[in-house]
Amino acid sequence: MKLAIIGSGKIVHDFLTIIKDLKKTELSAIIGTERSVDVLQQLSSEYHINEVYTDFDQALEQGDFDTVYVAVPNFLHYAFAKKALEHGKNVISEKPFTVKYEEFESLKKIALEKKLVLVEAITNQYLQNYLDLKQKVSELGDLKVIESNYSQYSSRYDAFKAGKVLPAFDPKKGGGALMDLNIYNIHFIVGLLGRPQKVSYLPNIEREIDTSGILTLDYGKTKAVAIGAKDSTSPVVETIIQGNKGSIVVNGPTNEMPSFNVFDKDKQLIEKVDHNIYPHRMYQEFVEFEKIIEENDLATVKIKLQHSEDVMWVVKHALASAQLKLE
Numbered sequence: 001m002k003l004a005i006i007g008s009g010k011i012v013h014d015f016l017t018i019i020k021d022l023k024k025t026e027l028s029a030i031i032g033t034e035r036s037v038d039v040l041q042q043l044s045s046e047y048h049i050n051e052v053y054t055d056f057d058q059a060l061e062q063g064d065f066d067t068v069y070v071a072v073p074n075f076l077h078y079a080f081a082k083k084a085l086e087h088g089k090n091v092i093s094e095k096p097f098t099v100k101y102e103e104f105e106s107l108k109k110i111a112l113e114k115k116l117v118l119v120e121a122i123t124n125q126y127l128q129n130y131l132d133l134k135q136k137v138s139e140l141g142d143l144k145v146i147e148s149n150y151s152q153y154s155s156r157y158d159a160f161k162a163g164k165v166l167p168a169f170d171p172k173k174g175g176g177a178l179m180d181l182n183i184y185n186i187h188f189i190v191g192l193l194g195r196p197q198k199v200s201y202l203p204n205i206e207r208e209i210d211t212s213g214i215l216t217l218d219y220g221k222t223k224a225v226a227i228g229a230k231d232s233t234s235p236v237v238e239t240i241i242q243g244n245k246g247s248i249v250v251n252g253p254t255n256e257m258p259s260f261n262v263f264d265k266d267k268q269l270i271e272k273v274d275h276n277i278y279p280h281r282m283y284q285e286f287v288e289f290e291k292i293i294e295e296n297d298l299a300t301v302k303i304k305l306q307h308s309e310d311v312m313w314v315v316k317h318a319l320a321s322a323q324l325k326l327e
């Protein structure tokens with residue numbers, strides 16, 4: 001794919017470290033703001049990105065790319081993705097897909113009508129450990145309880161406490177713990193069980209934003225809890241799946257899925273699984289995106305969009321249950 005990146009922040013720097021291994025990706029353009037033009041130029045020269053733009057309209061008119069990677073703060077995903085699709089570009093959007101469910105629906109409609117690829121960059125859905133875990137859960141019998149915790153004290157929380165509100169903590173920019181870290185837990189759980197019957201969110205709110213919170217997902221015979229925290233953490237950040245015949249413990253956060261252990265119902269270790277094929281968590285998703293885009297594999301896109309839609313449904317109802325308003 002001929003890729004244009006929008007943004008030059010933390011995740012773009014991270015992503016660019018794997019670009020040398022993405023053999024089917026040509027970096028065509030990077031797009032950002034006037035205030036970050038030095039960073040854009042520096043990334044362009046370091047990673048041999050042909051074109052630099054500070055105006056997305058101009059990039060769409062003049063740029064030589066077929067796919068856009070939307071890596072800007074959450075509240076901007078929708079506008080950039082919509083414009084890109086309307087100009088006939090495939091879109092890879094960072095998580096969360098959009099802030100509002102209706103925005104996601106609108107993007108989906110345009111992409112399907114125009115037969116374009118539209119996918120969410122959500123690492124865990126593509127990691128081999130997660131794909132293997134999906135097979136292994138059938139060995140646990142009836143699933144009873146899932147507890148998924150992704151807590152990571154954020155350096156941006158210190159800035160927030162000091163009075164500086166960065167997008168990750170800004171309710172007007174789709175920030176907060178649910179949209180940031182807990183979204184991985186939601187993807188993890190929904191990827192296993194689909195759309196729940198009911199959800200409820202219990203957030204810790206500071207200055208109108210959830211700095212941490214506990215989400216419950218009710219599947220009838222299975223109950224799940226998703227914990228996301230940007231204001232606290234602990235040495236144990238893991239996910240536990242309990243069935244009546246055994247359990248699985250994921251040894252680490254749900255964005256990386258570093259490894260997992262399978263236990264029988266007597267708590268004896270049966271198997272340790274660590275099959276991720278590349279150390280960087282973003283590699284597998286982008287290899288898959290390269291393939292989907294090369295083949296214009298719209299059947300896979302539809303499956304991925306259904307999953308993202310179920311996640312967006314959970315987010316919508318979680319926010320409503322806590323009367324949290326994100327713009």
Ligand SMILES: NC(=O)c1ccc[n+]([C@@H]2O[C@H](COP(=O)([O-])OP(=O)(O)OC[C@H]3O[C@@H](n4cnc5c(N)ncnc54)[C@H](OP(=O)(O)O)[C@@H]3O)[C@@H](O)[C@H]2O)c1
Pocket residue numbers: 006007008009010011012031032033035036071072073074076094095096167180
């Ligand atoms: N950080 C992570 O580890 C991580 C992991 C996975 C996913 N993500 C997702 O990636 C997205 C970006 O997160 P981040 O941590 O990289 O944020 P970030 O460090 O704040 O970077 C955001 C980037 O977007 C640019 N930007 C802001 N407004 C723009 C506009 N109107 N036009 C073009 N560019 C604009 C910013 O430029 P200025 O600096 O000039 O404003 C900056 O380069 C978020 O949706 C997040 O959920 C992040």
